[in-house]
Amino acid sequence: MIKKKIEQVNRLIKDVLAFEKIKKNTPEDTSKAVVVHINNHTLYHRFFYLLLKFYKLAGYNVYYPMDFAKFRNIRNKERYLSLLVREENFLIVNTKYQPENYIEITDEMFSPDYFSSYFENENRTDDVFHIPMSFHPFMYHYGIWNYEVDLNKKRCNSIFCYGNFDAQAYLDIKRTEFSVIPRTELLSYFKNQQNFISLSGKLELFEKIKEGSMERKYAFAIKEHFALPMEDVRETLSYFNFYLCCPGVVMPLCHNVIEAMSVGTIPLIQKEYAEVMYPNLVNKVNAIIFDDIGNLDSILNEVFDISETEILKMRKNVLQYFQDNLTPDSVVEHINESIKNKKLIYLQAEHRSVKFIR
Template sequence: MINKKINQIKRLISDSLAFFKLKSYSQPENQKVLLINFENPNLYHRFFYLLVKFYQLSGYNIRYPMDFAKFRNLRNKDRYLGLIVREKNFLSINKKNLPENVIEIKDDMFSPDYFSTYFEHNNIDKNAFHVPMSFHPFMYNQGIWDNKIDTDRKRFNSIFCYGNFDAKAYLDIKRTEFTVETRVALLDFFQKKENFGSIHGKEDIVSANASFDKKYVFAIKENYAIKMEDIRELLSYFNFYLCCPGVVMPLCHNVIEAMSVGTIPLIQKEYAEVMYPNLEHKVNAIIFDDLNHLKQILQNEIFTYSEHEISIMKNNVLEYYNEYLTPDSLVRHINKSIAEKKMIYLQAEHRSVNFVR
């Protein structure tokens, strides 16, 4: 009990000092300002940080007036949302000397009901904008999201996949309305294939030769947890990336990381259709309906494309990424949606899924 009280006092002192420092922070003058007037950013947790981070990366000063209570709530409730006030020189809590043409975001402009368009409106809603999935938050926080990658390197004509395949965590999606194959089922499907391989380090890829072609290459976290700064480089060695769903929804940051280097998504139809704009078969993705269809694609299609066809799809993937998924392009589309008074759907993960249960 005494230790708990001591820790609470230490936290209070730490928060007080951090708040005082933030309160005294004065941003450099800038005509591009995002003014945040949000009462409940916690609803969107990591995705709210990402939304604001996109504006900061696009050259905006961030202003978020708040009192000490809100500051503490943001700082301590969620490790990703907390980056808003923990990241150095990220925002100012002062509202003084605002330029005339600020971009202002408020609670009622956004909704966490991200998937209603898919389930209830035939996937068509012209009066709304869905903020797309993005990289893992730490990629932006650590400034490694735009590291220079050789997207023109000679690639293996193989399928790559990486991540956590823990059955306990990644079977929750079966209790939702989504019908995508779980990542556990996808791993089981590929493990039974003759050309399956599980790697144990970066050198397994960068030192591989042509015999690595026509393989199903998995970096399973328990065997090889890829360093975040290496992810995009390793993805750029492959023509295709197998897109596995997240914990409770199809969307997962891995697909965006793959597309950023032109690696073509191998993706289930439902997953492709909850990305906006939807991915298209043989244009910027290879899309399968179910495991039987995936089996046919593996046997008869995926490794038969010419280098020219691969090059066209790769360039289409990069074009999609640059038009819809970079911070600058996202901010451009969000600002346009604000001007047109469209509803902006922002991910809230479990909360978004609960709307369609």
């Protein structure tokens, strides 16, 4: 009991000191400003951090007036949300600083009911805007999201996939309304293919690329066997023509597809997944889309025979999609336009968004 009390006092002291420090943040020399009046920050967790981080990366001063209670709530909650107040020189919380001209964002502008367009409104999006999926939050936090990558290197005409394939965690999606194939089942399917390969690390990957034995392969970098540092993700993806998009834990969307598209690696993606990305991905324009496992068989019989001309055309479209829709600048531009036009803005809330599906 005494130990717990001491820990609580120590945390309180650390929080007080951190709050006094953040109150000293001052605006940077820019006329671009966003003022945040949102109380539902815990509803959106990581995606709220990403929303404000995108404004910061787009060159805005981010004003988020808050008292000590809200500061503590943010600082000691979910780890990605806490980055809002743990990052250096991010937020301006002191109310004595107020810009003359600014974009204002409020709770009423946003909804976590992200998938209602798909399930209830025939995927019509004329009057709404879906803030798209993004890289993993740490990529922005550590400033590695825009590392320069050589996009003109010769690529392997193979399908690459990386990530966690934990059987327990990634079967949760089967208990939702989505009909996407869970990543564990996709892995099982590809394991039965003749050209499947499970990579043991970057050294093996680059040796196989050098010797020319990585062509027409289904190459998986499974987290348990292949440690891929976050700073190397985009560079590794850029060695391949195609990326197999596996769904997340409880929804199709996962940050891996965005990381692949950022380097022009063409998504091989299931139809439902492609249709909850906004704007929707289009088959043979900026993605290769399959309906189900049966359809995947026929796709795989053809994908490696797509001409180099068509590959280059699709790669260009993928990169253009990323620039137009997925960079911090483009996302902020679309959000501001939506605010101006009084459109409802859907912001991901992961598990909470899925619970809205009726």
